[in-house]
Amino acid sequence: MTTSWKHHFSRFLGAGQWLHAAAHSHHPWPDVSFEAQQQAWLDAAELIDGKWDLVYSEVLPQAQAHVARRLNLPSAQTLCFAGNTHEFLLRLLSCIERQPVRVLSTDGEFHSFSRQLRRLEQAGLAQMERVATEPFDSFGERFAAAAARGGHDLVYFSQCFFNSGFLVQDLAALVREVRDAQTLVVIDGYHAFMALPTDLSDIAGRAFYLAGGYKYAMSGEGCVFLHCPPGYAERPVNTGWFAGFGALSSGADEIPYACDGQRFMGATYDPTGLYRFNAVMNWLDAHKLTPALIHAHVEALQERFLDGIARLGLDALKAERLMPQRGLPRGNFLCFRSPQAADCHARLQARNVMADYREDRLRLGFGIYHDASDIDELLHRCIAALA
Numbered sequence: 001m002t003t004s005w006k007h008h009f010s011r012f013l014g015a016g017q018w019l020h021a022a023a024h025s026h027h028p029w030p031d032v033s034f035e036a037q038q039q040a041w042l043d044a045a046e047l048i049d050g051k052w053d054l055v056y057s058e059v060l061p062q063a064q065a066h067v068a069r070r071l072n073l074p075s076a077q078t079l080c081f082a083g084n085t086h087e088f089l090l091r092l093l094s095c096i097e098r099q100p101v102r103v104l105s106t107d108g109e110f111h112s113f114s115r116q117l118r119r120l121e122q123a124g125l126a127q128m129e130r131v132a133t134e135p136f137d138s139f140g141e142r143f144a145a146a147a148a149r150g151g152h153d154l155v156y157f158s159q160c161f162f163n164s165g166f167l168v169q170d171l172a173a174l175v176r177e178v179r180d181a182q183t184l185v186v187i188d189g190y191h192a193f194m195a196l197p198t199d200l201s202d203i204a205g206r207a208f209y210l211a212g213g214y215k216y217a218m219s220g221e222g223c224v225f226l227h228c229p230p231g232y233a234e235r236p237v238n239t240g241w242f243a244g245f246g247a248l249s250s251g252a253d254e255i256p257y258a259c260d261g262q263r264f265m266g267a268t269y270d271p272t273g274l275y276r277f278n279a280v281m282n283w284l285d286a287h288k289l290t291p292a293l294i295h296a297h298v299e300a301l302q303e304r305f306l307d308g309i310a311r312l313g314l315d316a317l318k319a320e321r322l323m324p325q326r327g328l329p330r331g332n333f334l335c336f337r338s339p340q341a342a343d344c345h346a347r348l349q350a351r352n353v354m355a356d357y358r359e360d361r362l363r364l365g366f367g368i369y370h371d372a373s374d375i376d377e378l379l380h381r382c383i384a385a386l387a
Helices: 006-013 032-071 085-093 111-122 136-149 171-176 272-286 291-312 341-350 372-386
Strands: 079-082 101-106 126-131 154-158 184-188 207-212 224-227 333-337 356-358 361-365
Touching: 032 079, 032 224, 032 272, 079 085, 085 111, 085 184, 085 207, 085 224, 101 111, 101 136, 111 126, 126 136, 136 171, 171 184, 291 333, 291 372, 341 356, 341 361, 341 372
Parallel strands: 101 126, 101 154, 154 184, 184 207
Antiparallel strands: 079 224, 207 224, 333 361, 356 361
């Protein structure tokens, strides 16, 4: 991809002197999201409570359609939206009656999951089996074997791991190995959605898929979605009154639930994120920017950066610190393991480079708002900061 898209991000990129290299975290938002945010305000001012009719008749269905098309889901009606992933996690856990809940996961899950499960484990409410993500080349085989042994109420794993960029390429292979028919299977796709092409058509009837707008969808907070396969977790105990909108079924206790993904709705929320999300997806569609094209663009920038770093010989970013190693599949960010990760981050920050670190891992992420000149400038600042 040779076209530069930076001018579509003028409000974010022109707001300061930062060289943004944290595209795995908070992406800059395209300019079209500004008008969308304004429109959400104007609709609220004009319609007051009537805005919910507009949200449910136009805004939400459009957002569902955008997600369903990009994930190749058979139906957009399986999708539910919320303000954050933690809300959905608690709602999923509430569907499991057994205590302690038996969970199969990994040692590389994001904090929304890992912190909560550690606390439940500490309280005696969860029994955890964690498969190590490393060595990466055997992860799929080891996780599949653990899933096949069965005995789990919940199987939860990431499509792209936040603390390494390691990518699970064959999601269906892992899902198929889950032995017990009623086990809830959840794929955390937050670091993969809109960064990588994803086709859920083969497992849409078996696995939940969780992602949102904050990262690669470039739409900001408050716009998280969950794909909910029919027949699983039909009556969450943790439930809000929005889950009863348009309900077609109810239990003996007369607490109704929607029959589709809306059964996972909570209570009153801010729909502004949906406006931004739709505007960004429409903008991507207009320019024919697919996840595959975005990933190819980022891969080219990653290669340019890695080639440059190899020539510079900086210890903190040397080839053996890269994880996974060059040539192996990864998401749209680079991760370097170093005991000096925190210090490197501080030094880069002093040079107005916006990156981040997690424990001993320095992360650098690129997006479609970057071009070759940005990579060259980043290399220049890396020399100044880390040499």
